[in-house]
Amino acid sequence: MIVAERKPMEEILSMIEDANRILVLGCRGCTTVCCAGGPKEVQELATLIRMNRKQKGTTVETLEASNELQCEPQSVGPLLEKLADQFDVILSMACGAGVQTIVKSFPDVRVLPALNTNFIGMAEEHGVWTEVCVACGDCLLGRTAGICPMTRCAKQLLNGPCGGSMKGKCEISKDVDCAWQLIIDRLTRLGRLEVLEEIYPVKDWSAGWHRGPQKIVREDLTS
């Protein structure tokens, strides 16, 4: 999932300083799962905003709502068509894609992000998320026993480990696992270590995040 975190209240409050009617809009997708922008967090944020205004002796009108998936125009459209013009600001609690989906569908509405979008991650346990994918566009997990060196190796080595791997840890920190140690351990377990004898060729970075904005078009799905 996309893992995000709420921005500091100070930053949010200063962004919405001049707004008196605020739609706090959550997303029931990734940001609900990572406990950053689901209905619960929407309620929390809206309450904090109202409490802040009450402290200042001013009033604010908030509406708390959530989309199924804010990155889908079909999910955003029906709700916002009715509501958009009634608010000064839409404070989105989705990821950056959600914010921009609203921006694209409602060019006249002011949309602000309440979250910082951090990474593509997995839940280690409730309340702990780790980055596991950098969306490089050229997945090599099939060769690395399902452990991503693009994300987890500090040098993004394709033929690791480097000489800094010690006792399973990366040279950059004793708190960081050496991705290549993990890869070797897992391949050993699977009895497939020999796949690493071969030199992995240079990476095609043009498929991934070094390339400017990407787009995928599926001819069979477009109208």
Next chain:
Amino acid sequence: MKSGSNLERILESGQFAVTGECGPPKGSSPKVVQKKGELLKSCCDALNVTDNQTAIVRMSSLSGCVILQGIGLEPVLQMVVRDRNRLALQSDILGAVALGVGNILCLSGDHQKFGNHPTAKGVYDIDSMQFIRMVKTMRDEHKFINGEEISGDVPLYIGAAANPFADPFEFRVTRLAKKANAGADFIQTQGIFDVARFAEWMKMVRDRGLHEKTHILAGLIPIKSVGMARYMRNNVSGLSVPKELVDRMADAKDAKEEGVKICLETIEELKDIEGVHGIHIMAVAWEDIVPRIVEEAGLMPRPVV
């Protein structure tokens, strides 16, 4: 001959090679490089010029090489993939060849976090393995990494690093095999303090016949003080400094003398290990001790091939 460099001639003729190291200054003076070069001139077959070692910005490795050549020394151009993408690497290689450099050492480089620009973006476009293969392809096939033709020759003797002390231990030999297959003509290892572990690694190397595929130069770091020994034991990842060695330095009356003694003993032990074709002495900030070490190790005068 691949490049015809002195280092290549010595190694290919089966003689025991001695290489040293010359770190360029954090400044623009060629004199620093020249001074280190003069010190090491008579006792080393070639001198590595480090490339922003430990991720600290210094004069470029290539400039250092050219300065050394100016005083009649043979350099080994160190190059790290941390600071250059494939375009920069290839263009620097062509430039180095144009300037007469005949040896290259292909490295990944210490992570930028350790240096004096910890907020820098690491490049790591290709890794050291791919780098070795790229240089080999440039030399043997006259082709860039994208397959396009290179005009002219790229005669380089290709080196790589190996760390027998890093983990996972068993995989270290596989990694050496990959480097040899990629095209490494010679290997310079991490500094050796734990000879027993190195010998164990060398046995695995011989079992796979790798000592016949590539020339292994055993790395040495002369220790100047107990503080240095302790620091390397506790703080430098990828080094294995046994506790006994730290104790020995601590108990010594004259730490520097003890350091030289340890280094000489290590060389003697290394000479006896089958498959070790030379030594690489990294006397960081203690270059002036190298002539004495080489002399007392019975490795002088250096052969002329």
Next chain:
Amino acid sequence: MNNFEPLIAVFSCHYCSYAAADLAGSSRIQYPPNIRVIKIPCTGRVSVNHILKALECGADGVYVAGCLEGTCHFISGNFKAKQRVQYAKNLLSEINMEPERVQMYFMSAAEGAKFANVAKEMTETIRELGPSPLGQNKSE
């Protein structure tokens, strides 16, 4: 003199502090009339939003009174409550409200006197802090 009378919401666990409140009552132990007890099946049910809503709706202070550590009827509800109370305190700091307005207490069903003492302590704490900056308490 401070004659401000705080209004305090108490989220009280059915298994411990709520029974302690009963015991305080039947033992005729006096405690301040400032608290409003909200009975819950377990403090693990209290969410950050419950705490915030109480403050927004006019409470000058909120506390959660759960079982002694290690004795939660649902094993870990009181620990969850403790973490959420801390989180709520952090949120209050973020909007420049005193985090002391929210507290967590632990007690057993047998501690009627402790229930009374906690009520007194919290009432004093909030009296010191003064009315909620949200400005809704009209008892001043």
